Amino acid sequence: MPADLDTNLVLQKIRDFDADAIEQAETFRGELTVFIRPERLRRICEFLRDEPQLSFKYLSDATAVDRYPNEPRFEAVYHLRSLETGERLRLKARLSGDDPRIDSLVPVWPAAEAFECEVYDLFGIHFEGHPDLHRILLPEDWEGFPLRKDYPTEGYR
Amino acid sequence: MPVTLEKIPGQEERVILSMGPQHPSTHGVLRLVLELEGETVIRGKYDIGYLHTGFEKSFESKTYSQGITLTDRMDYLAPLSNNLAFCLAAEKLLDLEIPPKAQWVRVLLTELTRLGSHLVWLGTHAIDLGAMSMFLYCFREREDILRIFEMVSGQRMMTSYFRIGGLALEPPLGWLDRVKKVIDKMPGRLDEYEALLTRNPIWLRRTQGIGSLAAEDAIALGVSGPSLRGSGVKWDLRKNQPYSSYDKFDFEVPTRLEGDVYARYLVRIDEMRESLKIVRQAMEGMPDGPVRANAPHIVLPDRDSMKNSIEALIYHFKIVTEGFHPPLGEVYQSVESPRGELGIYLVSDGSPKPFRCHVRAPSFANLQALPKMIEGRLIADVVACIGSIDVVLGEIDR
Numbered sequence: 306m307p308a309d310l311d312t313n314l315v316l317q318k319i320r321d322f323d324a325d326a327i328e329q330a331e332t333f334r335g336e337l338t339v340f341i342r343p344e345r346l347r348r349i350c351e352f353l354r355d356e357p358q359l360s361f362k363y364l365s366d367a368t369a370v371d372r373y374p375n376e377p378r379f380e381a382v383y384h385l386r387s388l389e390t391g392e393r394l395r396l397k398a399r400l401s402g403d404d405p406r407i408d409s410l411v412p413v414w415p416a417a418e419a420f421e422c423e424v425y426d427l428f429g430i431h432f433e434g435h436p437d438l439h440r441i442l443l444p445e446d447w448e449g450f451p452l453r454k455d456y457p458t459e460g461y462r
Numbered sequence: 463m464p465v466t467l468e469k470i471p472g473q474e475e476r477v478i479l480s481m482g483p484q485h486p487s488t489h490g491v492l493r494l495v496l497e498l499e500g501e502t503v504i505r506g507k508y509d510i511g512y513l514h515t516g517f518e519k520s521f522e523s524k525t526y527s528q529g530i531t532l533t534d535r536m537d538y539l540a541p542l543s544n545n546l547a548f549c550l551a552a553e554k555l556l557d558l559e560i561p562p563k564a565q566w567v568r569v570l571l572t573e574l575t576r577l578g579s580h581l582v583w584l585g586t587h588a589i590d591l592g593a594m595s596m597f598l599y600c601f602r603e604r605e606d607i608l609r610i611f612e613m614v615s616g617q618r619m620m621t622s623y624f625r626i627g628g629l630a631l632e633p634p635l636g637w638l639d640r641v642k643k644v645i646d647k648m649p650g651r652l653d654e655y656e657a658l659l660t661r662n663p664i665w666l667r668r669t670q671g672i673g674s675l676a677a678e679d680a681i682a683l684g685v686s687g688p689s690l691r692g693s694g695v696k697w698d699l700r701k702n703q704p705y706s707s708y709d710k711f712d713f714e715v716p717t718r719l720e721g722d723v724y725a726r727y728l729v730r731i732d733e734m735r736e737s738l739k740i741v742r743q744a745m746e747g748m749p750d751g752p753v754r755a756n757a758p759h760i761v762l763p764d765r766d767s768m769k770n771s772i773e774a775l776i777y778h779f780k781i782v783t784e785g786f787h788p789p790l791g792e793v794y795q796s797v798e799s800p801r802g803e804l805g806i807y808l809v810s811d812g813s814p815k816p817f818r819c820h821v822r823a824p825s826f827a828n829l830q831a832l833p834k835m836i837e838g839r840l841i842a843d844v845v846a847c848i849g850s851i852d853v854v855l856g857e858i859d860r
Contacts, residue, residue, distance in 0.1 A: 333791040334554050362681055365796070366805055366822040384794055384805065384822070388681065388695065391702050395794065416684025419830050427518070439465070442511035442859060451519050458523050 367420035378402030490855030521819035525785030551795035587849035627761035628754035687802025692726035785814025
């Protein structure tokens, strides 16, 4: 593990709160990425938002990456931001390919609502506890999930 | 079945109204579903996706350099801000240092973009609320700015002028004189606009106290840009996370506490003045030197060296036919676009094409605040609220 990970305050705080929840942590170009076990994600997020020294009150972005044909296939990706400290953090949760589902973060950050709809629409990942999960960009009767790697760029003919 | 609202039992006399997507005040193809009691909006929902073209999928089958042309077409009112976000993300991935002159030109042009974009916002917002002449004035001034873009890049709107590693080409001779003409004229023009609107009693009654958004709500809903600053949150990525040498420029971040349509109007007007300040500083302090980084395997060589050096010719061939190979990794780079935090999330698998490119569009998040703003207001205020968050459907639907 590189040296800057040992001194990182955010990572240290998550470790103190729930060390088991962390699967992996890495930095690239000064950006910290923490892999969280999907079942612990919501608890960790509530902690990150409410812990006064971190106060990640702003969810910038939520999206996903498809690692097909690798398994676990999907990564749910969240970009958090603290408006007090200016700190940024990327959280990831690995999800299996056959029935990708994860707890919705709408109860933590209402901003997640549209972003999670988009991920559901384009990747087919279910967010449990989302108030209104629907196809936000594509028509309701659209077949398949376009941003999956096994979906052809030109669509099904 | 498109987005709809279910009637509440016992309230069957309420009307469910579908507003848009073909409606001039929805700034593109936004559709709203409103539950009305008389003229009062009880609740509302938005329906988007009419412009969805799958940009994020297209990125995966284009090289990094080709991807720049797609970014122009997302937020079509601020193509250069989009170019900048994408180039900065790719440069971060490649760990590429950009020469100062290129950074200064980028700052100058993105601030002109902000000015041009805010002019379209002001014109359309005002015409929505019945101030016809504003529209004509704003588009007159915007034309001057678009002519500068045309002079520099050859295109009025789909500029693709910023490239990974710098600029497409050296800006033409005499372009700064053109810029100077515009920014000398602009402060007076802004005063004219303000004389027409800022203390106009009709304007005040249509905007003050309408579409209120508290700071906590704005933060929780992921609102950014002038809409966030209109609610009193002093947050601007140009200051809080400086990129492209913004830390070397002296400017203020205008904020207002009221959080209503009028506050967002004042914030944007003040922002235009600050942008003019930045443009002036960039023009006066423009450094000399190259406009492209010294990275032959990434940046295209100029035509001259291609004709005289075999290495340059080979690099040119490799970049055009294959592209370059960034290291394995992923980056998120955000810039302050005229509408807020525009973020590009790039995942590289080491191949010349992005494994994944996600766009965090500011309007996409800002739109989430709309249902909150219009609750309990009149239909006419809905129009004011849409205008005040300045949505561009191109970047929402992508």
